[in-house]
Amino acid sequence: MNIELINICKIFQNELVLENINGSFEIHSIAVIGPSGGGKSTLLRIIGGLLAPDSGTLKIDGGKIEFNKKDLQKYRRNIGFVFQSKGLFEHLNAMENMLLPLVHAYHISKSEAIDISNRLFERFGLLDEKNKYPFQLSGGQQQRIAIARAVAIKPKLLLLDEPTSALDPEYTAEVLNMLGELQAEGLKTIIVTHEMGFAKNACEKVIFLADKRIVESGESAEIFKNPQSTELKIFLNKIL
Numbered sequence: 001m002n003i004e005l006i007n008i009c010k011i012f013q014n015e016l017v018l019e020n021i022n023g024s025f026e027i028h029s030i031a032v033i034g035p036s037g038g039g040k041s042t043l044l045r046i047i048g049g050l051l052a053p054d055s056g057t058l059k060i061d062g063g064k065i066e067f068n069k070k071d072l073q074k075y076r077r078n079i080g081f082v083f084q085s086k087g088l089f090e091h092l093n094a095m096e097n098m099l100l101p102l103v104h105a106y107h108i109s110k111s112e113a114i115d116i117s118n119r120l121f122e123r124f125g126l127l128d129e130k131n132k133y134p135f136q137l138s139g140g141q142q143q144r145i146a147i148a149r150a151v152a153i154k155p156k157l158l159l160l161d162e163p164t165s166a167l168d169p170e171y172t173a174e175v176l177n178m179l180g181e182l183q184a185e186g187l188k189t190i191i192v193t194h195e196m197g198f199a200k201n202a203c204e205k206v207i208f209l210a211d212k213r214i215v216e217s218g219e220s221a222e223i224f225k226n227p228q229s230t231e232l233k234i235f236l237n238k239i240l
């Protein structure tokens with residue numbers, strides 16, 4: 001999958017938040033890193049069709065994404081999302097959380113949806129959790145269920161916005177392991193993360209976004225070994 005960003009700009013309350021974002025990326029697994037407030041979440045939401053840019057063009061495999069309701073509905077069907085936290089419906093148990101999008105948005109029969117969910121629960125060691133409500137689950141379990149739910153629809157692209165940053169450290173590894181496994185088997189992902197080890201070892205490419213623009217991007221091994229810009233050097237020194 002190729003994603004192309006052409007002069008993307010976004011303004012919030014008269015403030016430029018993304019300034020001429022350009023780049024063409026062959027997506028396997030991309031990590032988006034950078035300081036807080038740099039525009040990472042905004043860019044991810046634009047790529048996912050949740051937010052329209054104020055100017056510029058997003059192309060997927062050469063086709064322009066039109067930011068109107070009808071086209072976006074179709075586009076978003078192929079994209080999975082996982083956010084920092086609070087992604088699960090609190091009043092539904094784990095199984096019901098899985099079934100809701102499959103049955104109501106994707107019109108898969110309930111029995112098939114239950115099968116899909118059970119297979120994912122089993123695969124990721126979540127069978128004992130399937131009747132529990134979010135408040136009965138650890139943060140790590142909640143995020144793994146959110147990821148299972150996002151991949152149950154077989155997305156062409158999975159977008160994750162800091163999926164581990166609200167977790168206690170002991171749960172971070174289990175979530176990242178699950179993601180690494182999914183990536184290794186070919187799931188295309190873009191993840192905003194502060195986990196530099198994961199960006200370096202599990203993601204093929206890195207985009208460093210800071211102060212409204214892509215300062216640097218490239219193969220992850222190269223980015224970490226030979227950061228070019230002063231901004232990235234400073235950022236890595238702070239975080240590593």
Ligand code: ADP
Nearest residue numbers: 012013017034035036037038039040041042043
């Ligand atoms: P990051 O994810 O890198 O921390 P964000 O994309 O969340 O950065 O935010 C970039 C900038 O845009 C920040 O200054 C933030 O305050 C601002 N911003 C983000 N979303 C909104 C919004 N809905 N309304 C107004 N300002 C926003």
Ligand code: MG
Nearest residue numbers: 040041042161
């Ligand atoms: Mg953010």
